[in-house]
Amino acid sequence: MPSYALITGASSGLGLAMAEALARRGRNLILVARRRDALESIACELAQRFGVDVLFRLCDLSEPLRISGLLHELEQGQWRIDLLVNNAGLGCAGAFLEQDWGREQEQLEVNVLALTRLCHAIGQHMAERGGGQILNVASVAAFQPGPWMSSYYASKAYVLHFSEGLREELRQRGVRVCVLCPGPTRSAFFRAAGMNVSRLESSKLMMSAEEVALITVRALEKNRAIIIPGWRNRLLALSSRLAPRWLVRKLSGRLTRPFTQG
Numbered sequence: 001m002p003s004y005a006l007i008t009g010a011s012s013g014l015g016l017a018m019a020e021a022l023a024r025r026g027r028n029l030i031l032v033a034r035r036r037d038a039l040e041s042i043a044c045e046l047a048q049r050f051g052v053d054v055l056f057r058l059c060d061l062s063e064p065l066r067i068s069g070l071l072h073e074l075e076q077g078q079w080r081i082d083l084l085v086n087n088a089g090l091g092c093a094g095a096f097l098e099q100d101w102g103r104e105q106e107q108l109e110v111n112v113l114a115l116t117r118l119c120h121a122i123g124q125h126m127a128e129r130g131g132g133q134i135l136n137v138a139s140v141a142a143f144q145p146g147p148w149m150s151s152y153y154a155s156k157a158y159v160l161h162f163s164e165g166l167r168e169e170l171r172q173r174g175v176r177v178c179v180l181c182p183g184p185t186r187s188a189f190f191r192a193a194g195m196n197v198s199r200l201e202s203s204k205l206m207m208s209a210e211e212v213a214l215i216t217v218r219a220l221e222k223n224r225a226i227i228i229p230g231w232r233n234r235l236l237a238l239s240s241r242l243a244p245r246w247l248v249r250k251l252s253g254r255l256t257r258p259f260t261q262g
């Protein structure tokens with residue numbers, strides 16, 4: 001049975017860069033997202049350039065029934081998933097009480113519930129086979145509270161803690177769990193979150209999705225528990241763990257607020 005890496009949110013940004021980096025290393029891929037046009041052309045291009053098998057499946061991960069359909073199809077198919085990349089995600093920026101509830105719910109469904117469900121379903125198959133790897137995409141936002149993006153930061157703290165816990169649980173079943181905590185990365189994320197893109201572009205922390213993906217695939221090969229690309233981001237993560245909590249709250253809010261205002 002051929003083996004595949006399944007990547008969610010592979011139609012743009014980091015997911016697309018991960019798909020390319022993995023295809024370059026000869027991995028067959030199953031790409032998951034909502035946009036057919038994007039997935040179709042990415043699948044075609046990667047298959048041609050790297051001679052790997054690239055499938056795609058459309059799935060709105062904010063809808064539990066659609067995830068059931070995807071999982072059912074994966075069960076029926078003859079594909080062994082030996083790498084799951086839970087990358088799909090979105091952010092809500094601005095004052096929490098001003099947010100549209102539908103968008104908040106979508107964020108939590110995708111960032112938290114869909115990721116957890118895919119780990120549960122696909123992790124079970126990996127554990128039965130006694131091997132496999134899971135990469136969950138959190139963020140440097142996971143290391144501190146984030147006023148003006150409170151629910152997004154909290155969703156990423158969940159991903160970080162869940163992944164670390166799962167890593168210990170699944171170690172003895174032969175499944176390796178890693179978590180990626182990127183800092184600001186050039187992608188459609190900020191515009192979709194309603195953030196001030198021009199202010200962010202000039203940030204020294206900003207990295208390209210390709211750079212982050214390359215660092216990540218190398219770290220996956222070494223089975224690193226927590227992957228934080230870039231020394232500035234590592235320093236940021238460390239300082240928010242060392243500084244007093246009240247100070248971290250205040251500074252985080254001061255840093256985040258200008259980017260969340262139009």
Ligand SMILES: NC(=O)c1ccc[n+]([C@@H]2O[C@H](COP(=O)([O-])OP(=O)(O)OC[C@H]3O[C@@H](n4cnc5c(N)ncnc54)[C@H](OP(=O)(O)O)[C@@H]3O)[C@@H](O)[C@H]2O)c1
Pocket residue numbers: 008009010011012013014015032033034035038059060061062087088089090091110137138139140181182183184185186187188189190192
């Ligand atoms: N960019 C950053 O600075 C940054 C920093 C830290 C962490 N991250 C995390 O990195 C991950 C990737 O983000 P990105 O920066 O690459 O942003 P992006 O370019 O906006 O990509 C988001 C991806 O998620 C997919 N997606 C969104 N909602 C979905 C849904 N309901 N169902 C299925 N797929 C959905 C999108 O595909 P469709 O629209 O085709 O469905 C797209 O492929 C996210 O988890 C994000 O939180 C990003």
